[in-house]
Amino acid sequence: MSILTVNKSRFATDISFSENKMTVFFEDGRELSVPLEWFPRLRQATLVQLKKWRFIGNGEGIHWEELDEDISIENLLE
Numbered sequence: 001m002s003i004l005t006v007n008k009s010r011f012a013t014d015i016s017f018s019e020n021k022m023t024v025f026f027e028d029g030r031e032l033s034v035p036l037e038w039f040p041r042l043r044q045a046t047l048v049q050l051k052k053w054r055f056i057g058n059g060e061g062i063h064w065e066e067l068d069e070d071i072s073i074e075n076l077l078e
Helices: 073-077
Strands: 012-017 021-026 031-035 054-056 061-064 069-072
Touching: 031 073, 069 073
Parallel strands: none
Antiparallel strands: 012 021, 021 031, 054 061, 061 069
């Protein structure tokens, strides 16, 4: 009997935004969409401000300097 093991990554590779959500793309191919409503600073930001992000910790978190916002990928997955 064989057993299939799925290795899930906690590292993000990209992010995109729509009018009211943020989608995080993972190195294992998964995508996670979360409402911007969950993050007051992101909710109030312009699209130009939202796009000024960078990864921290090799994709373990997301940082917006201009918005003074940090989001942990692990917290999004919980």
